[in-house]
């Protein structure tokens with residue numbers, strides 16, 4: 001192969017792994033090689049090496065995983081390209097397992113004459129240990145596979161953290177931007193709010209987003225069987241998010257509800273994906289339920305508590321547990337009423353999101369509404385949402401918007417549940433389970 005490329009008069013770059021013994025590849029090695037290859041290509045491109053990827057060769061084989069790509073040297077000398085390869089090996093945490101090589105125009109390996117240290121003892125040149133068979137092959141192999149496996153796990157976690165954080169941000173921004181919404185802040189209206197607008201939400205979303213990664217990471221690294229112990233960890237991060245929110249909004253509570261619900265969701269996903277690659281609704285809900293076991297009775301029926309939150313006041317008056325009850329149920333409203341509306345939806349749009357919102361709002365005892373009004377107003381609001389959902393037209397839609405305006409109410413709890421629904425939909429879609437029916 002090197003010769004075929006050499007026949008075209010081009011140098012080539014290759015990547016392989018130093019696996020002693022046989023077979024030289026297995027599931028772990030293959031996964032590790034996959035990560036390395038991606039990193040190698042980025043390193044070459046970042047250094048502006050002109051790869052001819054259409055002529056590249058990738059072999060995954062028990063004889064050893066292998067990649068070869070021809071390149072135009074352009075303004076680079078072979079020596080300069082070799083330095084890029086050497087830097088890649090040196091900077092990679094497991095670079096001593098990796099051979100990133102350069103072959104010249106004749107297909108001959110271009111050497112800089114530097115010798116590598118043995119990856120096992122890190123004391124002597126690799127070539128000496130190999131020649132003298134200084135280490136037991138089985139010992140070398142299990143050492144190597146253990147390191148590779150750990151590396152792959154870390155990479156998997158890093159990739160999931162990025163993906164889940166971006167889904168959370170996307171879900172919050174999609175809910176915020178959905179326009180027009182009844183009583184809520186959207187692109188063109190402050191709804192029933194005098195102290196916040198679209199920009200306030202952009203500011204607070206930007207302020208809380210940097211913590212999403214930490215929440216997923218906590219889920220990945222949590223290793224206690226008692227999931228109720230996770231709640232203080234999630235709250236610890238949640239409190240920091242709230243203070244960042246207040247700082248960004250000059251003390252307006254824009255997103256306390258979603259901080260709690262999305263915090264749970266991100267942690268639960270981290271926990272779930274630390275154990276499996278496959279998202280499961282039952283498992284996700286089970287984790288949330290375990291974290292929030294007896295939450296309402298523990299935190300809302302405390303009659304000795306001196307200062308009560310809005311939610312706790314509403315619970316005393318109406319018996320509805322708001323976000324805590326929703327969490328304790330494993331997001332029952334999200335999964336029973338919100339998510340079914342998005343089943344089979346390949347791409348989100350305003351219409352399907354509004355229907356999803358109405359499906360949630362028609363079935364949710366929104367404590368944000370109850371706090372500003374009473375059970376009767378809440379009942380009428382739910383009824384109007386039901387109508388709008390049954391016959392989705394401008395008139396029924398406007399009726400909900402007008403009612404929120406006249407009663408000065410805002411279904412913020414349902415808006416938070418819409419954001420959670422969008423988040424779960426994105427996770428499921430990315431996991432390749434689009435036609436879910438649950």
Ligand SMILES: [Zn+2]
Nearest residue numbers: 118120121129
């Ligand atoms: Zn050695």
